[in-house]
Amino acid sequence: MPSKPYFNPYLAGIGLGLVLLAAFLISGRGLGASGAIMRTVVQAEKAVAPGHVDANPYLSAYGGGDRNPWDEWLVLETLGVLVGGLLSGAFGKRIRREINHGPRITPRQRLGYALVGGALFGYGARLARGCTSGVALTGGATLAVGSWATMLAIFAGAYGLAYFMRRLWI
Amino acid sequence: MFPLVDTLGFGTPTDYVLAFLLGIGFGFFLESAGFGNANKLAMQFYFRDLSVFKVMFTAIVTAMTGLVVLSSAGLLDSSLLYLNPTFLWPGIVGGLIMGAGFIIGGYCPGTALVGVVTGKIDAMMSVVGGMLGMALFSETYGIPAIARFYALETEGLTGTITLPEWLGVRPGLVAAAVLAVAVAGFWGSEWAESYHARKTAQA
Structure with missing residues (x-):
């Protein structure tokens, strides 16, 4: 069964923008993604080692004591x-x-790069207090200074390395 | 009138149901735009398919315009909105690391999630990697230098400062400038895509 084509990017963008606007108008806040993944990490660590979550100041802010990391x-x-x-x-x-x-790497290599790239993204998202959704998109729409700096840095980082990583994609 | 959570005063359970519904919309448009596919996302950085820029900036301009118009019409109390706090240098360094992760791994967290539910094994690896990276951050947070850098603030650029506040101009003016940059970027994106399509056709 053939796939249907993707939406026109401008129409998809308007749809996405209206959802983001609705989030602000309804709940007073924007969209996100990495925060929920972090909370899942804390939930997992809490299941295995609750004492460690309590002792680590970064983790305990999410799920220390009887705090449920997923209650957000x-x-x-x-x-x-x-x-x-x-x-x-x-x-x-x-x-x-x-x-x-990409055409020049094997599926197995691709999985390795996806793991490493995902790890870098996850680390950077914690340092920057959010990812492309919660910082760049949401903060971009509210014209937050730090969000625009982070957004430009994401594009700069990716474009800066694109030439060296070209074997992965083209 | 807006945000409704404050004017209607609905409680957390209602807010959570609405969050779930809003998320459905978010995921739907991410996947519809083609962002569940890392090959499509990565082409942004080789100027062959600039959907990432087009979708993101159309979304930003749409939401931003709505916020500025409703707020100046007195329908939205923007002081009640959650604003991202500015920590300039951690934000920039974190952004550079995220950019490296994007070009190596092909996904950002939100796009990886819609990749996962549409069966992309590489997206699943990206999410697993993301969880490991985040766990690593929480461990390295114990290193004083990293905790200090995370909390580093830049004088004059702290808290919930916005571009109009920083520049001392009206929000509408900054919004108009963002719109102009976006339109110029859309024009450049269309040009780059057709340039690459012509080159490929000749080859």
């Missing part, structure tokens, strides 16, 4: 992201088990 707006929003992505993928007939990789 962003976690519910991110659950919605999973459902929304699934719905869109189903409508577009795009749900299939696959590994997307």
Whole structure:
């Protein structure tokens, strides 16, 4: 079954922007993604080593004591992201088990790079207090100074390394 | 009138249900734009498919315009909105690390999540990597130099400062400038994509 084409990027952007605007108008806050992943990390560490979560000041702020790391707006929003992505993928007939990789690397290599790149992204997102969703997109729309600095740095980092990483993609 | 959570005073359970519904919209448009596919995302950085820029800036301009217009019409109390706090240098260094992660791993966290639910194994690896990176951050937070850098503030650029506040101009003016930059960027993106398409057709 062939996949349907993706939405026109400007229409998808307007849709995304209206969802972001609705989040501000309804809940008074923007969208995010990495925060909920962090809270899942804390939840997992809490299940294995609750004492460690209590002792680590960064982790305990999320889930120390009887605090539930998942009891937060962003976690519910991110659950919605999973459902929304699934719905869109189903409508577009795009749900299939696959590994997307550039023509010059193997699927196995691609998985290694995805792991390393994801780890870097995760570390950077904690240092910058959020990722492309919660900082660049949300903070960008509210014209927050730090968000624009982080957004430019994300693009600078990716463009700066793109030439050296070209074997992975083109 | 807005935000409704304050004017209607609905409680946390209602707010969480609405968060879930808003998330569905977010995930739906991310996947519909093609952002569940790392190959498409990475082409942004080789000027071959600039959907990342187009979608992101169309979204920013749309939401920003709505916020500025509703706030100046007195319908939105923008003092009640959550604003991202500015920590300039941790934000810049974190951004550079995220950029490196983006070009190596092909995903950012939100796009990886819609990749996961549409079956992309590389997206699953990206999320696992993200969790490891975040766990690593929480451990390195114990190093005093890193905790100090995380909390580092730049004088004059702290707290919830916005571009209009920093520049001392009206929000509408900054919004107009962002719109102008976005439109110029869209024009440049269309040019770059058609340039690459012509080059590929010739080859």
